[in-house]
Amino acid sequence: MAGRGTDIILGGNPKMLAKEIVEDNVLPFLSHDTPDVETEGESTSHKGLSKIKLGPSSLALLAKAAIMAKYVHKSESNEWSFQKAKSAVMESIEMSNTIGLEKLQERVAEVTEMYPLCDAIALAYATVLKDCEIHCFDEGAEVKTL
Numbered sequence: 539m540a541g542r543g544t545d546i547i548l549g550g551n552p553k554m555l556a557k558e559i560v561e562d563n564v565l566p567f568l569s570h571d572t573p574d575v576e577t578e579g580e581s582t583s584h585k586g587l588s589k590i591k592l593g594p595s596s597l598a599l600l601a602k603a604a605i606m607a608k609y610v611h612k613s614e615s616n617e618w619s620f621q622k623a624k625s626a627v628m629e630s631i632e633m634s635n636t637i638g639l640e641k642l643q644e645r646v647a648e649v650t651e652m653y654p655l656c657d658a659i660a661l662a663y664a665t666v667l668k669d670c671e672i673h674c675f676d677e678g679a680e681v682k683t684l
Contacts, residue, residue, distance in 0.1 A: 550674025555590060556667040561627055563600045564659055567607035568623035590673045592666060599662040606655045630659035639664045 592600070611618065618626075633656060634642065642661040646654055 550670075550677060552667055552670035552674045555670040555673070556663055557627075557631055559590065559592070559666050559670070560600070560603070560631070560659060560663045561624070563662075564603050564607045564627055565620070565623050567604050568611050568626065569618045569620045571617075571620035571623075590670060592669045596662070596665040596669050599658070599665050603655075603658040603662040606658045610655050626656065627659055630656040631663050633657075634660035634663045634667075 637645075637660065639661070642657060642664060645657045646661050648654075
């Protein structure tokens with residue numbers, strides 16, 4: 539199994555980092571269930587990885603997604619299970635990978651009768667992913683100079 543340095547030299551895993559950041563910021567607002575660490579694993583915030591610097595756009599979109607998640611959670615009559623919440627986040631990430639940033643921005647900007655939770659999460663993921671790609675590139679360059 540490759541160590542942290544090898545993983546970084548090979549390009550890191552920005553998709554995993556972005557997914558963990560989005561989950562850490564959105565899941566607590568969708569479900570009050572606690573994840574089973576044995577089946578779900580520890581989140582990035584508990585693994586001791588270096589702190590990833592997110593840009594203002596990413597932070598704002600994460601906050602918007604978290605607020606929408608909180609609204610959805612409060613407006614739903616039944617509480618979401620952790621698995622349902624995680625599934626919604628995963629669907630949003632998949633949508634982000636297929637639709638593209640510009641289309642997501644259009645969809646979130648549209649005024650609709652339904653709250654665009656999945657669109658907001660997908661857009662947040664797309665911007666966080668860009669920051670994570672930069673972070674992994676910088677970390678790789680730093681490791682290569684050592």
